[in-house]
Amino acid sequence: MTQNARPSPDERDTIDLQDFLKLRGLVETGGEAKFRVQGGEVRLNGEIETRRRKKLRRGDIVEYAGERLRVDW
Incomplete structure (x- = not known):
């Protein structure tokens, strides 16, 4: 029997x-x-971020093209 892989929290x-x-x-x-x-061209928490698959967490701040957005859901 196999178990379904579940994502970690x-x-x-x-x-x-x-x-x-x-x-x-x-x-x-x-x-x-x-x-x-x-x-x-993108900043994450005030630093230039060049990794497109960088994992964002709640509270992170993304800046791009004059926009400043908080990661929240």
């Missing part, structure tokens, strides 16, 4: 940076998110 409380940008409508596609993040 930490995994349920995170979102990838590129997915957050798409979800909030800051970019239109995953390709655009990749380009913007890897190009150094």
